[in-house]
Amino acid sequence: MNDAKEEKQLNRRDFLEKAAIGAVGGTAGLFCLVTMKSCLPKVLNEPPAIFKIGYPNDFAVNSANYIAEQKVFILRDSSGFRALSAICTHLGCIVQNTGNGYSCPCHGSKFNETGKVTAGPAPRGLDWFKVSMAPDGQLVVNSRETVDEVITLNV
Amino acid sequence: MANYGMKEITATLKELKGSFLESFLRHPWPPRSARERSQAIFQNFFLHIQSARIHLYSLKPAFTMGLGLISFFLFLLLTISGIFLMVYYNPTTELAYINVKDISFVVDYGRYIRNIHRWGAHGMVFAVLLHMVRVFYTGSYKRSRKFNWIIGLLLLTITMGLSYTGYLLPWDQLAYWAVTIGANIAASFSEITNALSITRFIDIGSFNKQLLIGGNTIGQEALTRFYLLHIIILPIICITLIGVHFWRIRKDGGLSRPDNADEIIKNMKSIADMADGIKGKQEKSAAADKNKTYGLMELVKDRTPQVDLDLDNTVPMWPTGVWAEISVLMVTLSAMLFLSYFFDAPLKEIANPSVPENPAKAPWYFLGLQELVSYSAFMGGIGIPAIVMIGLALIPYIDKEEREFGVWFSGAEGRSTAGKSVLFSAVSLILILAFTVKLGWLRNWFPGIPQIIITFLNPGTIIVFLFAAWSVYIIKLTGSRRMGAVALFTCFLAGFIILTIMGTYFRGPNWDFYWSPSQWPVH
Missing domain, CATH: 1.20.5 (Single alpha-helices involved in coiled-coils or other helix-helix interfaces)
Known part of the structure; x- marks a missing residue:
């Protein structure tokens, strides 16, 4: 032992x-x-994730405008404003508005008007971003905060 | 006294040519005897990685087709042309595209050098792939060469990495979007972590992407990182691995050859003629060397006093082998110069981060992968390539059979197995592709299906499963693991070719199927 x-x-x-x-x-x-x-980068030299897009009156009711710099669609209907990401959730290409939905040129993902995937390889629907109003009356989109598609900013 | 000194100096100067050459070469010039010819190899820094003698079988062009050497020479060509390009190129988003335009349209020979760099890169990927195919089918990954096969796989990965990082540098539309896709493939771990709802805790996807491109979108940081990877980090890794790769070939006794190579040589007229030619020439040059004596050789039992051609069927590397190598270099160079003279490297409009190319296609060797990522980003871009690489790396450790080493397809059985596998692979893959193009996939039938099911059940994973099953079936059928390996490798090779053709010719805007690019919608 x-x-x-x-x-x-x-x-x-x-x-x-x-x-x-x-x-x-x-x-x-x-x-x-x-x-x-x-x-690993500490500071990102990129367009800000929270950004102003202009005054509510810049957007017509029932319109969809594409903001190129921030890669986001601003949708306005009678109930208010919503912001939809234009970046495909598959591999980051920019989707195009086809009138009744969105389609991605790179690998053929298709999304309906509410951003849900209807075909192709995208793993999830397009992101909806939070829209709010700044004190100066401009609309602010926060691309860090995703929201449900029915949430709209009433103006 | 002064006269005497001058005479001395003149005499010494007259000898200068000889004495300098000898000090430079470290051996007599021209080398005449077997010993001097060996010295020409092992006294030379650049040549000494090779053995002093080469087996006649290894000089048979149809065995290696010089593919490894072609890959190496293309690497050298790319290094040199790359340094030329670096003279005018600045890796900034403001200047990169303009610099490449300048190189193409203003700099003397600039367009030619850029073309050489572009076609050389394509050629290197092609040559490395073909080299792997040669090494596999001749069974040259066996015995002591197991680990060198893995180094070869690493070199293939590095070659792909060099091509991919170089793709961004012109900063045109194609570059920008192909690299956006690539960077998001690195981030596609999120497809799994999202499905498991653990992205908040371990975000491997974003970590990979930020490490690779230094941000969330391709910009200056990405350009700087890719430039660094392309011009220094990957080339250094590549050179080191090439050195190890070559050194191990040397330690393994040169190029692989069948165990009965000596008998084969005896029966091959062309090789016998070549050997006679080499022998005759060397006897002549040895005879010219008056100091050469054969006294000792005649004492050796069972050996005829042959000069430089031993019974082991080897010839001196110098000059025969070295000239064989130089001719491969010349053929490679001519092909590249020819291509670069007649075909210009493409350059699209300057990168525009808000509008992608449609279709945004990667270079040809990634189009098979692009077809796979159009089913699932994670599986197509990371999962399946990883499975294929691990499968390839395991081949030498699973197939340890001692059969037909150094013989193409290991003989007739392998040839028929390879033939059957090409057929199986082509039929099953084309059926699955046709099915997917015509009827879509799970998402089209069940819109609410969870992503995790599609990740693991898509045309790509099904085809990998079918190939593996086919290989197991062949092992059962033939009782040979080598045949199973031949079946698996052939399936993957044929699959790679078919997917590449699919991605290159039959996919158009929105990655839709078209019979030919002429049918693409005009927009």
Whole structure:
């Protein structure tokens, strides 16, 4: 019994070997981690995710306008404003308004008027963004916050 | 005294040519004896990665078709033409497109150099793929070469990566949208994490994408990163792996050849003639060398005093093998110069982030993948390629049969297996594609179906399953794992070709099916 216990004990040579391997492995691992972390962008040099699109009167009732810079459709009907993302949920191409829905030129995903997928590879429907009104009376779209398609901003 | 000194110096200067050449080459020039010819290889920094002698079988053009060498020479050509392009190119969104225009229309020979770079890149992908096909069908991944097969797969991936990163640099419409698609494929892990509702906790998709393009959309950050990957990171990895790849071939005894290569050589008239030619020439040059003695050789038992042609059917690498390599280089160069003279590399209008190309097509070698991602982004772009790569990497470790090493298709049985597999692959894949084009897929029939079902059950995954099942059936039928590997590889190869043709010729705007581009709607 005593012998088995002694064998289990780490002798100095084994300990130093394990410590050395640990030190080298740890250094390499930390290096990879730090490299990766430093390559992840902290600041995105991109158009803001929350943006003003103009005054309500700029948009006619029952119209669909495409805002190119932000890649978003602004829809206005009698009940108010809604904002629909134009970025296909499949692989990021820009969908086109076909009159009774939206279609993606890259891999053929098709969406109906409410943004739901009707055909093609898109894994989910187009995003609806929250629309609100800024104190200066302009409409604000928040592309960080997705909402249900029936939620409209009444003006 | 002064006279004496001048004489000395003149005499030394007269010898300069010889003494400089010898100091430069580290061996006598021209090399005459077998020993000197070996020195020509192993005293030369650039040649010494090769063995001093080469087996006659390896000089048979129909065995390797020089594909590995062609890939390597194209890599060199791409490095050199790439450095030329870097003289005028600036990786900024303001300048990139203008610089490429300048290179094409203003810079002397610029268009030619850009064409060489473009066709060289296409050629390298093509040559690397064909090289893999050759290595597979000749069974050259067996024995000690198992791991070199995996290094080859890594090199294939790096080659694809180099092509993909280079694709963005001209900053035209095609570049912008093809790379947008590619970056979103990297992000398509979200398809799985969304389906499992765990994206909030581990967002692998966004992590990959942000690491790759430094943001959420392609812009300056992406251009800088792709430029870095393209000109320094991937080339360094590629050069290192090429070195290891070559070194291992050397350690494995040169190119693979059948175990009975010596007998085959004896019965091949063309090779025998070539060997006689080499022998005759070398005897002549050795005879011219008056200091050469044959005394020792005559003492060796069971060996006729042949010069430079031993019973092991090898010849000195210098000059025969080296000239064979140089001729492959010359053929490769001529093909590239010819292509670049007659065909211009395309350049679309400047990148426009708000309107995609329609259709937005990747280069030909990614169109098979693009067809697959049109069923499911994650499965087509990551899942299936990963399965194929892992499957290919496992082949040498599963198929350990000691049969017909270094023989095309491992003989008649393999040829018929490959033939049957091409047929099986073509019929099943074309049927599935026709079915999908005509009738659509699950989403068209059940609009509310959860995405996770489509991710795992789509034409791409079904075809992979059918190919695997076919391979297992062949193993059962023939009792040979090598035949199973031949079946699987052939199916994937034929599938790759068919999907590529589908994506190239039969997909038009909105990725709809068209019999020919002439039927595409005008808009």
